[in-house]
Amino acid sequence: MKEYGGDELELFKHAHNWKSYYAGFFRHYLTGDVLEIGAGIGETTHSLCDGSQSSWTCVEPDPALIAEIELKKASGYLPSIVEVKTGLIDVLDHSALFDAIIYIDVLEHIKYDDQELIKASKHLKPGGWLVILVPAHNFLFTKFDKAIGHFRRYNKKMLKDAVPAELKNIELLYLDSVGLTASLANKYFLKQDYPELKQIKLWDSLMVPASRITDKILFHSLGKTVLGIWQKNS
Known part of the structure:
Protein backbone atom coordinates (compact mmCIF):
# COMPACT_ATOMS: atom_id res chain seq x y z
CA MET A 1 0.00 0.00 0.00
CA LYS A 2 1.03 3.58 -0.64
CA GLU A 3 2.85 5.47 2.12
CA TYR A 4 1.78 9.05 2.64
CA GLY A 5 4.66 11.52 2.29
CA GLY A 6 3.20 14.69 3.81
CA ASP A 7 3.41 15.75 7.44
CA GLU A 8 0.66 18.39 7.33
CA LEU A 9 -1.63 15.97 9.16
CA GLU A 10 0.28 16.65 12.35
CA LEU A 11 0.11 20.40 11.73
CA PHE A 12 -3.59 20.58 11.01
CA LYS A 13 -4.63 18.43 13.95
CA HIS A 14 -4.25 21.67 15.93
CA ALA A 15 -6.93 23.39 13.82
CA HIS A 16 -9.72 22.85 16.35
CA ASN A 17 -11.79 25.91 15.40
CA TRP A 18 -11.62 25.01 11.73
CA LYS A 19 -12.77 21.43 12.32
CA SER A 20 -15.63 22.67 14.48
CA TYR A 21 -16.63 25.25 11.88
CA TYR A 22 -16.92 22.97 8.87
CA ALA A 23 -18.43 20.13 10.91
CA GLY A 24 -21.32 22.39 11.84
CA PHE A 25 -22.59 22.17 8.26
CA PHE A 26 -22.93 18.39 8.16
CA ARG A 27 -22.42 16.76 11.56
CA HIS A 28 -26.16 16.07 11.84
CA TYR A 29 -25.92 13.84 8.76
CA LEU A 30 -23.32 11.56 10.36
CA THR A 31 -25.66 8.98 11.82
CA GLY A 32 -26.02 5.23 11.40
CA ASP A 33 -23.17 3.65 9.45
CA VAL A 34 -20.46 6.11 8.39
CA LEU A 35 -17.56 5.59 5.98
CA GLU A 36 -14.53 7.88 6.11
CA ILE A 37 -12.22 7.66 3.11
CA GLY A 38 -8.60 8.71 3.66
CA ALA A 39 -8.71 8.76 7.44
CA GLY A 40 -5.05 9.75 7.82
CA ILE A 41 -3.96 9.77 11.47
CA GLY A 42 -7.52 9.69 12.77
CA GLU A 43 -7.85 13.34 13.77
CA THR A 44 -10.88 13.94 11.56
CA THR A 45 -12.36 10.78 13.03
CA HIS A 46 -11.73 12.15 16.51
CA SER A 47 -13.46 15.45 15.69
CA LEU A 48 -16.51 13.94 13.97
CA CYS A 49 -17.15 10.50 15.47
CA ASP A 50 -18.80 10.88 18.88
CA GLY A 51 -19.59 7.20 19.38
CA SER A 52 -23.33 7.61 18.78
CA GLN A 53 -23.13 6.20 15.26
CA SER A 54 -23.90 2.53 14.60
CA SER A 55 -20.49 2.07 12.99
CA TRP A 56 -17.61 4.18 11.71
CA THR A 57 -15.32 2.66 9.08
CA CYS A 58 -11.98 4.31 8.34
CA VAL A 59 -10.32 3.45 5.02
CA GLU A 60 -6.70 4.54 4.65
CA PRO A 61 -4.04 3.30 2.17
CA ASP A 62 -0.97 3.92 4.38
CA PRO A 63 -0.33 1.07 6.87
CA ALA A 64 1.70 3.38 9.13
CA LEU A 65 -1.24 5.77 9.45
CA ILE A 66 -3.61 2.86 10.03
CA TYR A 103 -14.05 12.81 2.03
CA ILE A 104 -12.39 15.47 4.21
CA ASP A 105 -9.34 16.94 2.42
CA VAL A 106 -8.95 13.70 0.50
CA LEU A 107 -10.49 13.93 -2.97
CA GLU A 108 -7.75 16.27 -4.21
CA HIS A 109 -5.28 13.41 -3.62
CA ILE A 110 -7.17 11.07 -5.99
CA LYS A 111 -6.24 11.34 -9.66
CA TYR A 112 -9.50 10.06 -11.09
CA ASP A 113 -11.89 11.76 -8.72
CA ASP A 114 -15.02 11.16 -10.81
CA GLN A 115 -14.40 7.41 -10.94
CA GLU A 116 -13.79 7.39 -7.20
CA LEU A 117 -17.14 9.05 -6.54
CA ILE A 118 -18.99 6.62 -8.80
CA LYS A 119 -17.66 3.87 -6.54
CA ALA A 120 -18.63 5.82 -3.44
CA SER A 121 -22.18 6.30 -4.73
CA LYS A 122 -22.60 2.54 -5.03
CA HIS A 123 -21.83 2.22 -1.30
CA LEU A 124 -24.44 4.77 -0.25
CA LYS A 125 -27.76 3.61 1.12
CA PRO A 126 -30.88 5.17 -0.42
CA GLY A 127 -31.24 8.55 1.24
CA GLY A 128 -27.57 8.46 2.27
CA TRP A 129 -25.25 11.47 2.35
CA LEU A 130 -22.00 12.22 0.52
CA VAL A 131 -19.90 14.95 2.16
CA ILE A 132 -16.81 16.39 0.44
CA LEU A 133 -14.41 19.07 1.69
CA VAL A 134 -11.61 20.15 -0.65
CA PRO A 135 -9.13 23.04 -1.11
CA ALA A 136 -10.41 25.75 -3.44
CA HIS A 137 -9.05 27.45 -6.56
CA ASN A 138 -6.31 26.15 -8.82
CA PHE A 139 -4.80 29.64 -8.95
CA LEU A 140 -3.79 29.01 -5.33
CA PHE A 141 -1.96 25.78 -6.22
CA THR A 142 1.53 25.93 -4.68
CA LYS A 143 4.58 23.79 -4.07
CA PHE A 144 2.89 22.81 -0.81
CA ASP A 145 -0.02 21.28 -2.74
CA LYS A 146 2.38 19.39 -4.98
CA ALA A 147 4.52 18.22 -2.06
CA ILE A 148 1.59 16.59 -0.28
CA GLY A 149 0.22 14.91 -3.39
CA HIS A 150 -2.59 17.18 -4.55
CA PHE A 151 -3.64 16.70 -8.17
CA ARG A 152 -5.81 19.81 -8.16
CA ARG A 153 -7.74 22.39 -6.20
CA TYR A 154 -11.43 22.91 -6.90
CA ASN A 155 -14.03 25.49 -7.66
CA LYS A 156 -17.73 24.76 -7.19
CA LYS A 157 -18.26 23.67 -10.79
CA MET A 158 -15.28 21.29 -10.77
CA LEU A 159 -16.51 19.59 -7.63
CA LYS A 160 -20.09 19.38 -8.85
CA ASP A 161 -18.95 17.91 -12.17
CA SER A 177 -13.03 33.90 3.16
CA VAL A 178 -10.49 35.46 5.55
CA GLY A 179 -8.15 32.51 5.04
CA LEU A 180 -8.43 33.11 1.29
CA THR A 181 -6.81 36.52 1.68
CA ALA A 182 -3.95 34.95 3.65
CA SER A 183 -3.48 32.29 0.95
CA LEU A 184 -3.39 34.97 -1.73
CA ALA A 185 -0.79 36.92 0.25
CA ASN A 186 1.36 33.83 0.60
CA LYS A 187 0.97 32.86 -3.06
CA TYR A 188 1.98 36.22 -4.49
CA PHE A 189 4.09 37.86 -1.80
CA LEU A 190 5.44 35.58 0.94
CA LYS A 191 5.88 32.59 -1.39
CA GLN A 192 6.31 30.21 1.56
CA ASP A 193 6.40 26.57 0.53
CA TYR A 194 5.23 24.99 3.78
CA PRO A 195 3.22 26.39 6.72
CA GLU A 196 4.61 26.49 10.24
CA LEU A 197 2.75 25.38 13.35
CA LYS A 198 2.55 28.94 14.68
CA GLN A 199 0.91 30.03 11.43
CA ILE A 200 -1.65 27.23 11.62
CA LYS A 201 -2.50 28.22 15.18
CA LEU A 202 -2.76 31.91 14.24
CA TRP A 203 -5.06 31.12 11.33
CA ASP A 204 -7.18 28.80 13.46
CA SER A 205 -7.47 31.14 16.44
CA LEU A 206 -8.03 34.44 14.60
CA MET A 207 -8.93 33.97 10.94
CA VAL A 208 -11.37 31.06 11.24
CA PRO A 209 -13.57 32.84 13.82
CA SER A 221 -19.27 33.16 -2.35
CA LEU A 222 -15.55 33.33 -1.46
CA GLY A 223 -13.19 31.06 0.42
CA LYS A 224 -10.15 28.83 0.24
CA THR A 225 -12.17 25.66 0.81
CA VAL A 226 -15.17 24.15 -1.00
CA LEU A 227 -17.77 22.12 0.89
CA GLY A 228 -20.31 20.00 -0.96
CA ILE A 229 -23.11 17.80 0.37
CA TRP A 230 -25.13 15.40 -1.79
CA GLN A 231 -27.92 12.93 -1.10
CA LYS A 232 -28.75 9.68 -2.85
CA ASN A 233 -32.35 9.32 -3.89
CA SER A 234 -34.47 7.21 -1.55
Missing part, protein backbone atom coordinates in the same frame (compact mmCIF):
# COMPACT_ATOMS: atom_id res chain seq x y z
CA ALA A 67 -1.36 1.72 12.88
CA GLU A 68 -1.62 5.20 14.41
CA ILE A 69 -5.41 5.06 14.22
CA GLU A 70 -5.36 1.64 15.89
CA LEU A 71 -3.23 3.02 18.72
CA LYS A 72 -5.62 5.92 19.22
CA LYS A 73 -8.54 3.52 19.32
CA ALA A 74 -6.76 1.27 21.85
CA SER A 75 -6.01 4.26 24.08
CA GLY A 76 -9.65 5.39 24.06
CA TYR A 77 -8.88 8.53 22.05
CA LEU A 78 -11.18 7.16 19.35
CA PRO A 79 -14.52 5.43 20.09
CA SER A 80 -14.68 1.66 20.12
CA ILE A 81 -17.09 1.63 17.15
CA VAL A 82 -14.25 2.72 14.84
CA GLU A 83 -13.12 0.02 12.42
CA VAL A 84 -10.08 0.45 10.21
CA LYS A 85 -9.33 -1.01 6.79
CA THR A 86 -6.05 -0.67 4.94
CA GLY A 87 -6.52 0.20 1.29
CA LEU A 88 -8.73 2.26 -0.99
CA ILE A 89 -12.48 2.20 -1.43
CA ASP A 90 -12.09 -1.03 -3.43
CA VAL A 91 -11.18 -2.84 -0.19
CA LEU A 92 -14.84 -2.74 0.83
CA ASP A 93 -17.22 -5.62 0.17
CA HIS A 94 -19.57 -4.85 -2.70
CA SER A 95 -22.49 -5.30 -0.33
CA ALA A 96 -21.21 -2.74 2.21
CA LEU A 97 -23.64 0.21 2.41
CA PHE A 98 -23.42 3.38 4.47
CA ASP A 99 -25.69 6.17 5.65
CA ALA A 100 -22.94 8.73 5.08
CA ILE A 101 -19.61 8.77 3.23
CA ILE A 102 -17.12 11.56 3.89
CA ALA A 162 -16.96 15.18 -10.36
CA VAL A 163 -20.02 13.90 -8.47
CA PRO A 164 -22.39 11.41 -10.18
CA ALA A 165 -25.41 13.20 -11.62
CA GLU A 166 -27.88 10.91 -9.87
CA LEU A 167 -26.91 12.36 -6.49
CA LYS A 168 -28.88 15.44 -5.44
CA ASN A 169 -26.83 18.45 -4.42
CA ILE A 170 -27.89 19.86 -1.04
CA GLU A 171 -25.07 22.31 -0.28
CA LEU A 172 -22.23 23.70 -2.35
CA LEU A 173 -20.39 26.64 -0.83
CA TYR A 174 -17.07 28.27 -0.09
CA LEU A 175 -15.65 28.50 3.43
CA ASP A 176 -12.90 30.60 5.02
CA ALA A 210 -13.53 35.92 11.59
CA SER A 211 -14.51 33.78 8.59
CA ARG A 212 -17.56 32.50 10.46
CA ILE A 213 -18.83 36.08 10.24
CA THR A 214 -17.54 37.19 6.83
CA ASP A 215 -18.61 33.95 5.11
CA LYS A 216 -22.23 34.69 6.06
CA ILE A 217 -21.94 38.31 4.96
CA LEU A 218 -20.55 37.17 1.59
CA PHE A 219 -23.15 34.38 1.28
CA HIS A 220 -20.32 31.83 1.06
Whole structure:
Protein backbone atom coordinates (compact mmCIF):
# COMPACT_ATOMS: atom_id res chain seq x y z
CA MET A 1 0.00 0.00 0.00
CA LYS A 2 1.03 3.58 -0.64
CA GLU A 3 2.85 5.47 2.12
CA TYR A 4 1.78 9.05 2.64
CA GLY A 5 4.66 11.52 2.29
CA GLY A 6 3.20 14.69 3.81
CA ASP A 7 3.41 15.75 7.44
CA GLU A 8 0.66 18.39 7.33
CA LEU A 9 -1.63 15.97 9.16
CA GLU A 10 0.28 16.65 12.35
CA LEU A 11 0.11 20.40 11.73
CA PHE A 12 -3.59 20.58 11.01
CA LYS A 13 -4.63 18.43 13.95
CA HIS A 14 -4.25 21.67 15.93
CA ALA A 15 -6.93 23.39 13.82
CA HIS A 16 -9.72 22.85 16.35
CA ASN A 17 -11.79 25.91 15.40
CA TRP A 18 -11.62 25.01 11.73
CA LYS A 19 -12.77 21.43 12.32
CA SER A 20 -15.63 22.67 14.48
CA TYR A 21 -16.63 25.25 11.88
CA TYR A 22 -16.92 22.97 8.87
CA ALA A 23 -18.43 20.13 10.91
CA GLY A 24 -21.32 22.39 11.84
CA PHE A 25 -22.59 22.17 8.26
CA PHE A 26 -22.93 18.39 8.16
CA ARG A 27 -22.42 16.76 11.56
CA HIS A 28 -26.16 16.07 11.84
CA TYR A 29 -25.92 13.84 8.76
CA LEU A 30 -23.32 11.56 10.36
CA THR A 31 -25.66 8.98 11.82
CA GLY A 32 -26.02 5.23 11.40
CA ASP A 33 -23.17 3.65 9.45
CA VAL A 34 -20.46 6.11 8.39
CA LEU A 35 -17.56 5.59 5.98
CA GLU A 36 -14.53 7.88 6.11
CA ILE A 37 -12.22 7.66 3.11
CA GLY A 38 -8.60 8.71 3.66
CA ALA A 39 -8.71 8.76 7.44
CA GLY A 40 -5.05 9.75 7.82
CA ILE A 41 -3.96 9.77 11.47
CA GLY A 42 -7.52 9.69 12.77
CA GLU A 43 -7.85 13.34 13.77
CA THR A 44 -10.88 13.94 11.56
CA THR A 45 -12.36 10.78 13.03
CA HIS A 46 -11.73 12.15 16.51
CA SER A 47 -13.46 15.45 15.69
CA LEU A 48 -16.51 13.94 13.97
CA CYS A 49 -17.15 10.50 15.47
CA ASP A 50 -18.80 10.88 18.88
CA GLY A 51 -19.59 7.20 19.38
CA SER A 52 -23.33 7.61 18.78
CA GLN A 53 -23.13 6.20 15.26
CA SER A 54 -23.90 2.53 14.60
CA SER A 55 -20.49 2.07 12.99
CA TRP A 56 -17.61 4.18 11.71
CA THR A 57 -15.32 2.66 9.08
CA CYS A 58 -11.98 4.31 8.34
CA VAL A 59 -10.32 3.45 5.02
CA GLU A 60 -6.70 4.54 4.65
CA PRO A 61 -4.04 3.30 2.17
CA ASP A 62 -0.97 3.92 4.38
CA PRO A 63 -0.33 1.07 6.87
CA ALA A 64 1.70 3.38 9.13
CA LEU A 65 -1.24 5.77 9.45
CA ILE A 66 -3.61 2.86 10.03
CA ALA A 67 -1.36 1.72 12.88
CA GLU A 68 -1.62 5.20 14.41
CA ILE A 69 -5.41 5.06 14.22
CA GLU A 70 -5.36 1.64 15.89
CA LEU A 71 -3.23 3.02 18.72
CA LYS A 72 -5.62 5.92 19.22
CA LYS A 73 -8.54 3.52 19.32
CA ALA A 74 -6.76 1.27 21.85
CA SER A 75 -6.01 4.26 24.08
CA GLY A 76 -9.65 5.39 24.06
CA TYR A 77 -8.88 8.53 22.05
CA LEU A 78 -11.18 7.16 19.35
CA PRO A 79 -14.52 5.43 20.09
CA SER A 80 -14.68 1.66 20.12
CA ILE A 81 -17.09 1.63 17.15
CA VAL A 82 -14.25 2.72 14.84
CA GLU A 83 -13.12 0.02 12.42
CA VAL A 84 -10.08 0.45 10.21
CA LYS A 85 -9.33 -1.01 6.79
CA THR A 86 -6.05 -0.67 4.94
CA GLY A 87 -6.52 0.20 1.29
CA LEU A 88 -8.73 2.26 -0.99
CA ILE A 89 -12.48 2.20 -1.43
CA ASP A 90 -12.09 -1.03 -3.43
CA VAL A 91 -11.18 -2.84 -0.19
CA LEU A 92 -14.84 -2.74 0.83
CA ASP A 93 -17.22 -5.62 0.17
CA HIS A 94 -19.57 -4.85 -2.70
CA SER A 95 -22.49 -5.30 -0.33
CA ALA A 96 -21.21 -2.74 2.21
CA LEU A 97 -23.64 0.21 2.41
CA PHE A 98 -23.42 3.38 4.47
CA ASP A 99 -25.69 6.17 5.65
CA ALA A 100 -22.94 8.73 5.08
CA ILE A 101 -19.61 8.77 3.23
CA ILE A 102 -17.12 11.56 3.89
CA TYR A 103 -14.05 12.81 2.03
CA ILE A 104 -12.39 15.47 4.21
CA ASP A 105 -9.34 16.94 2.42
CA VAL A 106 -8.95 13.70 0.50
CA LEU A 107 -10.49 13.93 -2.97
CA GLU A 108 -7.75 16.27 -4.21
CA HIS A 109 -5.28 13.41 -3.62
CA ILE A 110 -7.17 11.07 -5.99
CA LYS A 111 -6.24 11.34 -9.66
CA TYR A 112 -9.50 10.06 -11.09
CA ASP A 113 -11.89 11.76 -8.72
CA ASP A 114 -15.02 11.16 -10.81
CA GLN A 115 -14.40 7.41 -10.94
CA GLU A 116 -13.79 7.39 -7.20
CA LEU A 117 -17.14 9.05 -6.54
CA ILE A 118 -18.99 6.62 -8.80
CA LYS A 119 -17.66 3.87 -6.54
CA ALA A 120 -18.63 5.82 -3.44
CA SER A 121 -22.18 6.30 -4.73
CA LYS A 122 -22.60 2.54 -5.03
CA HIS A 123 -21.83 2.22 -1.30
CA LEU A 124 -24.44 4.77 -0.25
CA LYS A 125 -27.76 3.61 1.12
CA PRO A 126 -30.88 5.17 -0.42
CA GLY A 127 -31.24 8.55 1.24
CA GLY A 128 -27.57 8.46 2.27
CA TRP A 129 -25.25 11.47 2.35
CA LEU A 130 -22.00 12.22 0.52
CA VAL A 131 -19.90 14.95 2.16
CA ILE A 132 -16.81 16.39 0.44
CA LEU A 133 -14.41 19.07 1.69
CA VAL A 134 -11.61 20.15 -0.65
CA PRO A 135 -9.13 23.04 -1.11
CA ALA A 136 -10.41 25.75 -3.44
CA HIS A 137 -9.05 27.45 -6.56
CA ASN A 138 -6.31 26.15 -8.82
CA PHE A 139 -4.80 29.64 -8.95
CA LEU A 140 -3.79 29.01 -5.33
CA PHE A 141 -1.96 25.78 -6.22
CA THR A 142 1.53 25.93 -4.68
CA LYS A 143 4.58 23.79 -4.07
CA PHE A 144 2.89 22.81 -0.81
CA ASP A 145 -0.02 21.28 -2.74
CA LYS A 146 2.38 19.39 -4.98
CA ALA A 147 4.52 18.22 -2.06
CA ILE A 148 1.59 16.59 -0.28
CA GLY A 149 0.22 14.91 -3.39
CA HIS A 150 -2.59 17.18 -4.55
CA PHE A 151 -3.64 16.70 -8.17
CA ARG A 152 -5.81 19.81 -8.16
CA ARG A 153 -7.74 22.39 -6.20
CA TYR A 154 -11.43 22.91 -6.90
CA ASN A 155 -14.03 25.49 -7.66
CA LYS A 156 -17.73 24.76 -7.19
CA LYS A 157 -18.26 23.67 -10.79
CA MET A 158 -15.28 21.29 -10.77
CA LEU A 159 -16.51 19.59 -7.63
CA LYS A 160 -20.09 19.38 -8.85
CA ASP A 161 -18.95 17.91 -12.17
CA ALA A 162 -16.96 15.18 -10.36
CA VAL A 163 -20.02 13.90 -8.47
CA PRO A 164 -22.39 11.41 -10.18
CA ALA A 165 -25.41 13.20 -11.62
CA GLU A 166 -27.88 10.91 -9.87
CA LEU A 167 -26.91 12.36 -6.49
CA LYS A 168 -28.88 15.44 -5.44
CA ASN A 169 -26.83 18.45 -4.42
CA ILE A 170 -27.89 19.86 -1.04
CA GLU A 171 -25.07 22.31 -0.28
CA LEU A 172 -22.23 23.70 -2.35
CA LEU A 173 -20.39 26.64 -0.83
CA TYR A 174 -17.07 28.27 -0.09
CA LEU A 175 -15.65 28.50 3.43
CA ASP A 176 -12.90 30.60 5.02
CA SER A 177 -13.03 33.90 3.16
CA VAL A 178 -10.49 35.46 5.55
CA GLY A 179 -8.15 32.51 5.04
CA LEU A 180 -8.43 33.11 1.29
CA THR A 181 -6.81 36.52 1.68
CA ALA A 182 -3.95 34.95 3.65
CA SER A 183 -3.48 32.29 0.95
CA LEU A 184 -3.39 34.97 -1.73
CA ALA A 185 -0.79 36.92 0.25
CA ASN A 186 1.36 33.83 0.60
CA LYS A 187 0.97 32.86 -3.06
CA TYR A 188 1.98 36.22 -4.49
CA PHE A 189 4.09 37.86 -1.80
CA LEU A 190 5.44 35.58 0.94
CA LYS A 191 5.88 32.59 -1.39
CA GLN A 192 6.31 30.21 1.56
CA ASP A 193 6.40 26.57 0.53
CA TYR A 194 5.23 24.99 3.78
CA PRO A 195 3.22 26.39 6.72
CA GLU A 196 4.61 26.49 10.24
CA LEU A 197 2.75 25.38 13.35
CA LYS A 198 2.55 28.94 14.68
CA GLN A 199 0.91 30.03 11.43
CA ILE A 200 -1.65 27.23 11.62
CA LYS A 201 -2.50 28.22 15.18
CA LEU A 202 -2.76 31.91 14.24
CA TRP A 203 -5.06 31.12 11.33
CA ASP A 204 -7.18 28.80 13.46
CA SER A 205 -7.47 31.14 16.44
CA LEU A 206 -8.03 34.44 14.60
CA MET A 207 -8.93 33.97 10.94
CA VAL A 208 -11.37 31.06 11.24
CA PRO A 209 -13.57 32.84 13.82
CA ALA A 210 -13.53 35.92 11.59
CA SER A 211 -14.51 33.78 8.59
CA ARG A 212 -17.56 32.50 10.46
CA ILE A 213 -18.83 36.08 10.24
CA THR A 214 -17.54 37.19 6.83
CA ASP A 215 -18.61 33.95 5.11
CA LYS A 216 -22.23 34.69 6.06
CA ILE A 217 -21.94 38.31 4.96
CA LEU A 218 -20.55 37.17 1.59
CA PHE A 219 -23.15 34.38 1.28
CA HIS A 220 -20.32 31.83 1.06
CA SER A 221 -19.27 33.16 -2.35
CA LEU A 222 -15.55 33.33 -1.46
CA GLY A 223 -13.19 31.06 0.42
CA LYS A 224 -10.15 28.83 0.24
CA THR A 225 -12.17 25.66 0.81
CA VAL A 226 -15.17 24.15 -1.00
CA LEU A 227 -17.77 22.12 0.89
CA GLY A 228 -20.31 20.00 -0.96
CA ILE A 229 -23.11 17.80 0.37
CA TRP A 230 -25.13 15.40 -1.79
CA GLN A 231 -27.92 12.93 -1.10
CA LYS A 232 -28.75 9.68 -2.85
CA ASN A 233 -32.35 9.32 -3.89
CA SER A 234 -34.47 7.21 -1.55
